[in-house]
Amino acid sequence: xxxLVAFLSAQRGRARADWTDWVSYAYLLLGLLLMFGxxxxxxxxxxxxxxxxxxxxxxxxxxxxxxxxxxGHEKPLPLFSATLPDxxxxxxxxxxxxGIQATLVDPAxxxxxxxxxIRDRKPVRHFELATSNYTEVFGKFSFGTYLWxxxxxxxxxxxxxxxxxxxxxxxxxxxxxxxxxxVFVLIISTLMIPPTIILVPNFLVVxxxxxxxxxxxxxxPAVATPTGVFLLRQYMLTIPDxxxxxxxxxxxSEWRIFWRIVLPLSAPALAVLAIxxxxxxxxxxxxxxIVLSRSEKFTLQLALNAFQGELTTEWHYLLxxxxxxxxxxxxxxxxxxxxxxxxxxxxxxK
Amino acid sequence: xxxxxxxNVGKRYGATTVIHSIDLDVPDGxxxxxxxxxxxxxxxxxxxxxxxxxxxxxEVGIDGKRVNEISAAQRGLAMVFQSYxxxxxxxxxxxxxxxxxxxxxxxxxxxxxxxxxxxxxRLDALLERRPTQLSxxxxxxxxxxxxxxxxxxxxxxxxxxxxLDAELRVQMRAEITALHKRLGTTMIYVTHDQVxxxxxxxxxxxxxxxxxxxxxxxxxxxxxxxxxxxxxxIGSPQMNFLxxxxxxxxxxxxRVALDAMGSAAAEALPLRGASASPEQAVVLGIRPEHIGLGxxxxxxxxxxxxxxxxxxxxxxxxxxxxxxxxxxxxxxxAGQVPHVSGETVTVTLPVADSHLFAAxxxxxxxxxx
Numbered sequence: 001x002x003x004l005v006a007f008l009s010a011q012r013g014r015a016r017a018d019w020t021d022w023v024s025y026a027y028l029l030l031g032l033l034l035m036f037g038x039x040x041x042x043x044x045x046x047x048x049x050x051x052x053x054x055x056x057x058x059x060x061x062x063x064x065x066x067x068x069x070x071x072g073h074e075k076p077l078p079l080f081s082a083t084l085p086d087x088x089x090x091x092x093x094x095x096x097x098x099g100i101q102a103t104l105v106d107p108a109x110x111x112x113x114x115x116x117x118i119r120d121r122k123p124v125r126h127f128e129l130a131t132s133n134y135t136e137v138f139g140k141f142s143f144g145t146y147l148w149x150x151x152x153x154x155x156x157x158x159x160x161x162x163x164x165x166x167x168x169x170x171x172x173x174x175x176x177x178x179x180x181x182x183v184f185v186l187i188i189s190t191l192m193i194p195p196t197i198i199l200v201p202n203f204l205v206v207x208x209x210x211x212x213x214x215x216x217x218x219x220x221p222a223v224a225t226p227t228g229v230f231l232l233r234q235y236m237l238t239i240p241d242x243x244x245x246x247x248x249x250x251x252x253s254e255w256r257i258f259w260r261i262v263l264p265l266s267a268p269a270l271a272v273l274a275i276x277x278x279x280x281x282x283x284x285x286x287x288x289x290i291v292l293s294r295s296e297k298f299t300l301q302l303a304l305n306a307f308q309g310e311l312t313t314e315w316h317y318l319l320x321x322x323x324x325x326x327x328x329x330x331x332x333x334x335x336x337x338x339x340x341x342x343x344x345x346x347x348x349x350k
Numbered sequence: 351x352x353x354x355x356x357x358n359v360g361k362r363y364g365a366t367t368v369i370h371s372i373d374l375d376v377p378d379g380x381x382x383x384x385x386x387x388x389x390x391x392x393x394x395x396x397x398x399x400x401x402x403x404x405x406x407x408x409e410v411g412i413d414g415k416r417v418n419e420i421s422a423a424q425r426g427l428a429m430v431f432q433s434y435x436x437x438x439x440x441x442x443x444x445x446x447x448x449x450x451x452x453x454x455x456x457x458x459x460x461x462x463x464x465x466x467x468x469x470x471x472r473l474d475a476l477l478e479r480r481p482t483q484l485s486x487x488x489x490x491x492x493x494x495x496x497x498x499x500x501x502x503x504x505x506x507x508x509x510x511x512x513x514l515d516a517e518l519r520v521q522m523r524a525e526i527t528a529l530h531k532r533l534g535t536t537m538i539y540v541t542h543d544q545v546x547x548x549x550x551x552x553x554x555x556x557x558x559x560x561x562x563x564x565x566x567x568x569x570x571x572x573x574x575x576x577x578x579x580x581x582x583x584i585g586s587p588q589m590n591f592l593x594x595x596x597x598x599x600x601x602x603x604x605r606v607a608l609d610a611m612g613s614a615a616a617e618a619l620p621l622r623g624a625s626a627s628p629e630q631a632v633v634l635g636i637r638p639e640h641i642g643l644g645x646x647x648x649x650x651x652x653x654x655x656x657x658x659x660x661x662x663x664x665x666x667x668x669x670x671x672x673x674x675x676x677x678x679x680x681x682x683x684a685g686q687v688p689h690v691s692g693e694t695v696t697v698t699l700p701v702a703d704s705h706l707f708a709a710x711x712x713x714x715x716x717x718x719x
Contacts, residue, residue: 245402246435248422250449250496260448264439 578713610674
């Protein structure tokens, strides 16, 4: 805690804050606002009731109208602060409303009814988290299926990506063979082709292989990434060849060298690629949208999209599910970000 | 335990030849040192023996069997690398056990062998450490231990001591020599340090530019260098070389006229002069420790030398002199000398310890009588 305070109050000048401190803090604050503001807005909004979401002007915090149980009424009644004709202001529960005329009762003495113009009453509001957004979303939609589909695609695609890219990178960094550089340039040059261009050919291939509406149809086209090969190759170049020679003298087969020496030593670069791959696959939208058309095969991103109906959008569920969808990637990133920075730095790529 | 035979072994990278057809026989149990300046191909030759580099021509044989096509993993050799090449992500124990695991040795046997090697190399207390937590000398011992556990037929060392400080180097030198005595395994050791070569080797192979210059025991190389390169490479400080020409020669002796003396020497060198022609340009070689000061006690060549610099170490003294028209001469004498720099003294070069080389590219030595 003390370290956090010291970190947050670090300044250039010894005694007094230098003007550069003010500028840097202002700049950082602006950055924080720009980056974190929308996320905060999203999270807060996901706890709002549908009514609070439609409110104008919008409120930052989720507020709900207070309700009271009144004897003789089944449902809780909304509470209003009403200005009565005699000029006094009292907290009353609304029984019904007809046109601009509201009928209110005192929760303590429900026998007596007051008739008030709706302009003379204001809702009594309090801070309230609409957690039902979250609890209901699980029951209402086959959330479990979408989550499972997404997790399956993410985990399997990441594992295959790591394995294939590491093998390609190993060959390209540690073996001398004719055409090695040509192969490498060819792989890298695919970075210059926008994915949208190969969307149709990819679709045709996947369709011919009968992988439409299969999770593998999402996984296979995504596992070979030029970025991954490049990142791992650059990192593996830094592993001394003498280590491999030593392993060869130790009777290790080439596969064993790869598995026991090169892979463990490439762990930082593998972590970077794993994080990238998890984020790519988790957030992937366009390709799954094309391949998966049956709702039981939907990923979370597709399900989110499906919430937006043609006529109505259930914003409160959509927002709640967006937050849930964000959580795993955020956690992965938060815990592994140290690996990302060190890994990227040591892999020599920006 | 194995013998090694190299026949016409050569190595080319494209148009560049780095190893020129080398022939060498290493009997079982011998400690052979490859020595030479950096870039002479000694490490490449070692890697070719290990199987880590392809052999372009010729044949590598272990125990009489051709192994050119056998991979490094299958040759049954062990190598200690200059950078130690310990697996940084494994503990010392795992480093030692890795080779045995690859051979599918039973766990119990692995444990026994690793513990045995660890005891021998005093690594018992370090087995759980990572290589980064070890000092240079400890890493070196782990690297050697990794070679020992597999009971290799031949040990290969690639400049294993060059990353250690001077004191540790002397200590490890003794340990490796002791190890060779105890195991009795054939060892091939590459170094650029002639002191290591002289102190450890049964036989030394002097290499230059991919060619073998001379093979022999340390003292053979010291006493009978085959050419000017070997003469200059073996021995510290380096042998002195003085230019001259042949004034007269027969089968028994050669009389030289050194440029620094101006006229033919009074004493002839006891060398076979059959191949020497009159007026042939030659180089006389004499080691600093064989040169005397003042009156000669044995047949010698005497000439005046001007002392440029003098280093008195107490037990011995080094005199850096100029003779004739600026030829350098280093003199190493026992004890302390009453001279100062700038003084001119008479130095005596005993003919029995003098070497004579042709002043040609190869600089072949005239053989002794």
